Amino acid sequence: MSLTAQAPSEKITFRKRFANSGFARMLRYVLVRVSTLFITVVVGIYLTILIANMGGFVDQIIRGEIRDGITQSIAANPAYQQLDTDQRKTLIEERIALEEKRRGLDTPIAVRNFKFLTSALQLDLGRAFNMTSDSGSKQVKLILLERLPATLLLMGTSQLFLFFSSLFIALNLSRHYGSFWDKVIIALSPSSAVPPWFYGIFMILIFASGLKALPFGGMVDSPPPANTIDYAANVMKHLVLPGFSLVISSFFLSVYNYRTFFLIYSSEDYVDMARAKGLHAKDIERRYILRPTLPNIITNFSLLIINLWTGALFTETVFLWPGLGRTAFQAIGLYDTPIIVGSAVIYAYLLAITVFLLNFIYALVDPRVKIGE
Amino acid sequence: MNSLKTSFQKLMMYPSALVGLAAILLLVIVSIYTMIAIPYPEAIRLWRGGEEVWYRNPKFAAPVWVNFFSSKKYSESFAVGTADGGISKIATPGKNDVTTYNMTYEFDFDYDVYPQDMILYFDSTFKEKQPFVSVELITPDERTIRISNFAVGNSFTYRFSQDAKLRTKLRAEEVIPALFSDPATGNLMKGKYKLIVIGTTFEPDSTMDMEFVSHGQVYGLAGTDHARRDLTLPLLWGAPVALAFGLIAAIGTSLLTMIIAAVGTWYSGWVDELIQRITEVNLVLPFFALLIMIGTFYSRSIWVILSATILLSIFTGAILGYRAVFLQVKESMYVEAAKAYGASNWRIIFMYLIPRMIPLLIPGLVQAVPAFVFLEASLAVIGLGDPVLPTWGKIIQDAQANGALYKGYYYWVLEPAILLMITGLAFAVLGFALDRIFNPRLRDV
Numbered sequence: 135m136s137l138t139a140q141a142p143s144e145k146i147t148f149r150k151r152f153a154n155s156g157f158a159r160m161l162r163y164v165l166v167r168v169s170t171l172f173i174t175v176v177v178g179i180y181l182t183i184l185i186a187n188m189g190g191f192v193d194q195i196i197r198g199e200i201r202d203g204i205t206q207s208i209a210a211n212p213a214y215q216q217l218d219t220d221q222r223k224t225l226i227e228e229r230i231a232l233e234e235k236r237r238g239l240d241t242p243i244a245v246r247n248f249k250f251l252t253s254a255l256q257l258d259l260g261r262a263f264n265m266t267s268d269s270g271s272k273q274v275k276l277i278l279l280e281r282l283p284a285t286l287l288l289m290g291t292s293q294l295f296l297f298f299s300s301l302f303i304a305l306n307l308s309r310h311y312g313s314f315w316d317k318v319i320i321a322l323s324p325s326s327a328v329p330p331w332f333y334g335i336f337m338i339l340i341f342a343s344g345l346k347a348l349p350f351g352g353m354v355d356s357p358p359p360a361n362t363i364d365y366a367a368n369v370m371k372h373l374v375l376p377g378f379s380l381v382i383s384s385f386f387l388s389v390y391n392y393r394t395f396f397l398i399y400s401s402e403d404y405v406d407m408a409r410a411k412g413l414h415a416k417d418i419e420r421r422y423i424l425r426p427t428l429p430n431i432i433t434n435f436s437l438l439i440i441n442l443w444t445g446a447l448f449t450e451t452v453f454l455w456p457g458l459g460r461t462a463f464q465a466i467g468l469y470d471t472p473i474i475v476g477s478a479v480i481y482a483y484l485l486a487i488t489v490f491l492l493n494f495i496y497a498l499v500d501p502r503v504k505i506g507e
Numbered sequence: 508m509n510s511l512k513t514s515f516q517k518l519m520m521y522p523s524a525l526v527g528l529a530a531i532l533l534l535v536i537v538s539i540y541t542m543i544a545i546p547y548p549e550a551i552r553l554w555r556g557g558e559e560v561w562y563r564n565p566k567f568a569a570p571v572w573v574n575f576f577s578s579k580k581y582s583e584s585f586a587v588g589t590a591d592g593g594i595s596k597i598a599t600p601g602k603n604d605v606t607t608y609n610m611t612y613e614f615d616f617d618y619d620v621y622p623q624d625m626i627l628y629f630d631s632t633f634k635e636k637q638p639f640v641s642v643e644l645i646t647p648d649e650r651t652i653r654i655s656n657f658a659v660g661n662s663f664t665y666r667f668s669q670d671a672k673l674r675t676k677l678r679a680e681e682v683i684p685a686l687f688s689d690p691a692t693g694n695l696m697k698g699k700y701k702l703i704v705i706g707t708t709f710e711p712d713s714t715m716d717m718e719f720v721s722h723g724q725v726y727g728l729a730g731t732d733h734a735r736r737d738l739t740l741p742l743l744w745g746a747p748v749a750l751a752f753g754l755i756a757a758i759g760t761s762l763l764t765m766i767i768a769a770v771g772t773w774y775s776g777w778v779d780e781l782i783q784r785i786t787e788v789n790l791v792l793p794f795f796a797l798l799i800m801i802g803t804f805y806s807r808s809i810w811v812i813l814s815a816t817i818l819l820s821i822f823t824g825a826i827l828g829y830r831a832v833f834l835q836v837k838e839s840m841y842v843e844a845a846k847a848y849g850a851s852n853w854r855i856i857f858m859y860l861i862p863r864m865i866p867l868l869i870p871g872l873v874q875a876v877p878a879f880v881f882l883e884a885s886l887a888v889i890g891l892g893d894p895v896l897p898t899w900g901k902i903i904q905d906a907q908a909n910g911a912l913y914k915g916y917y918y919w920v921l922e923p924a925i926l927l928m929i930t931g932l933a934f935a936v937l938g939f940a941l942d943r944i945f946n947p948r949l950r951d952v
Contacts, residue, residue: 174784178791185797188804321523327877327935328928329885335903335912335920343912350913447795448885452907463889466799474796482791 167493171486175479179254182478183247186471193239195469196263200237204229237263250475257483259476264468265461274476278458284353285445285457288373292380293438296388301431304392305419311397319389326387331448334379338452341375348375351454376453380446395430399423428499433492440484444477517944524940530933538747550744554736554897561735565623565722567909569918570730570738582618582723589716590630596716608706608715616647617697620724621684625667627704628718629659636709643705644686647698652677652686659706659715730918732902733909741897742922748898749880749930752813756879759817761872767821768829769860772837773852782826789822798882802891809893812886816879825871829864836863866945874938877931884927899923 259274267277307316342350400423445459465473563586587593597609631638642654679685689696706715729738771782801815887900906919
């Protein structure tokens with residue numbers, strides 16, 4: 135009797151304990167978080183597909199292009215010259231139907247959007263309508279992968295340099311609050327209201343057009359140098375102006391923000407307390423100022439890394455840099471929906487994964503943060 | 508009122524902010540002047556106009572002020588006509604319905620470079636007998652060069668440089684340098700030149716008018732573009748367009764973000780949850796790519812782009828910042844009091860929550876303006892500017908498309924770029940100072 139009465143209560147306490155245990159809490163949190171993030175990605179990608187198809191209008195444009203292309207190719211083909219007009223018309227209609235079927239235009243737009251969504255979410259990016267990679271492929275994946283190194287080179291060098299240099303300088307300035315250089319940075323920080331491509335135009339004007347020291351744009355001379363070392367040097371020469379434009383347009387504001395951020399954290403009471411205890415200035419900086427700012431710095435860094443994927447659309451366009459941003463712009467101009475959606479879906483996944491991982495990283499670096507609360 | 512006054516006094520401590528404020532005021536005045544002086548339909552007509560509107564101007568002419576910086580003086584372009592009294596026209600009636608028109612124009616040629624071309628445009632009315640014209644040029648050393656004689660139709664154009672007969676007569680490769688040179692030395696001759704055009708009409712109701720146009724290397728205060736358009740028009744009109752776009756987008760975005768954040772925090776529950784989910788979806792959406800798609804597929808009208816910009820900018824990280832503050836305000840005593848006396852939800856949101864946020868709103872709003880001003884320019888530069896409106900971004904795009912930096916037409920890029928820069932920086936420095944005044948966290952750092 136007593137046993138049977140005890141068992142369920144033990145079960146309940148076990149379940150209760152399990153439900154309150156860190157592991158279960160984390161599991162629940164992970165499930166909820168993953169599903170909300172996934173739904174977010176799905177909705178975002180579906181909206182992008184809808185806009186990229188323009189509610190079906192892009193279909194009409196593509197249909198028109200197909201009709202034009204086939205009619206012209208048949209009219210120009212000497213093999214079909216003897217056919218009478220009716221025969222030629224049926225031939226044209228057959229070819230158009232075939233081509234529309236190949237492009238999948240024979241299924242209704244809603245079904246196609248849904249198919250597109252599911253395959254995009256599985257990272258099956260499909261084939262581009264009009265664009266081809268330099269190696270001649272129409273695979274969206276290959277086109278994007280071909281442009282990725284260019285963007286990584288430009289964005290990677292400029293953004294990493296920007297991040298570490300501004301962090302380092304800001305830390306230095308926060309030690310010398312109110313100094314001359316501190317005031318210079320404060321005074322110059324509104325300069326970041328001007329976008330990078332705009333500085334780029336001035337750079338081109340001065341260094342390319344005026345001094346003729348650096349190239350106007352592109353990534354490498356044409357024809358490219360055969361020797362690998364010369365090739366690398368040539369790419370570096372092309373990298374200077376766009377890279378510098380990207381850095382200079384964010385540099386002062388970035389330094390200012392980090393500096394202010396460090397100053398706010400170094401005016402906390404526990405920092406004063408540490409000073410009063412007579413701790414070493416270096417220890418205070420590392421353990422009392424930098425440590426609590428770590429989550430923010432990690433967030434900024436991870437956002438920086440995923441933003442490498444989007445490239446710098448306007449700067450790449452102004453400098454004719456063959457990166458992902460310019461590719462997206464060209465794809466839009468050519469109504470090439472698969473490329474637009476492919477690029478968007480990868481960005482969405484990267485962002486979602488980063489946001490998800492950040493929750494755990496916060497908990498790791500900041501003991502005040504607990505997952506699932 | 509008092510706090511406004513103290514805020515303004517604090518603003519006076521930032522000289523950069525005052526410069527920014529002055530620049531914004533100047534831009535507003537210029538915008539108002541422009542919209543009154545060149546009304547919208549007239550501006551569009553001129554901007555969209557082709558040769559028929561702009562034939563008087565040379566192509567790719569630098570502004571007049573480049574002469575200040577150049578050791579060589581480039582010849583200035585000018586256009587004068589009899590219709591508006593720029594050229595004196597003396598009509599002498601003769602026998603048999605014949606009328607002689609004596610049209611003379613004297614001009615100083617004080618430059619080191621020959622003009623590109625000189626052109627005469629004639630307008631006349633007649634029934635059967637075409638009017639006849641003879642043209643002479645008197646040089647500073649009192650030589651008289653007989654240019655040409657010809658009959659003119661209803662409208663007739665005579666280009667000095669294209670006249671093969673004149674070229675043979677002058678025994679020169681090119682007409683214009685030969686006209687403006689000393690025949691003995693071949694050097695350019697400065698001084699007063701006089702153009703004499705004698706027109707004869709042979710019918711009683713016949714009329715005749717003439718325009719004399721010289722295409723130099725420099726033109727006006729701003730120069731001209733590839734379509735001969737005077738750049739002062741888009742430079743002036745760019746100001747109201749940039750201000751309108753920047754301010755409407757910034758105010759619209761900030762206000763809507765704030766209202767939505769207030770509604771979300773006040774109602775909490777599913778409303779708040781929904782707003783946060785929309786914000787997350789919006790973060791996933793590629794902002795620039797969407798704007799470019801809308802520009803390419805739907806409409807490049809500035810109003811469509813503006814609405815899309817505002818819509819995409821409402822649900823951003825800012826909403827979370829406002830939310831955090833509203834959560835505190837929601838718990839404060841005076842909101843409790845309002846609830847107690849039975850104020851409605853909307854009354855609390857709009858009369859109690861939102862007014863508390865205004866001081867935090869203003870700096871962010873002002874700082875957001877440059878981003879939107881440059882967004883419009885960015886879209887214009889990649890070819891997605893409003894097809895109708897003259898804007899600064901459009902000038903830069905035209906210049907880029909025509910290889911201005913490559914060919915050395917620096918004025919074409921620099922003028923709109925500097926104006927954009929002034930506008931952007933003016934708002935940026937003002938917003939920056941306001942942020943330091945209103946944002947309590949920055950008060951001491």
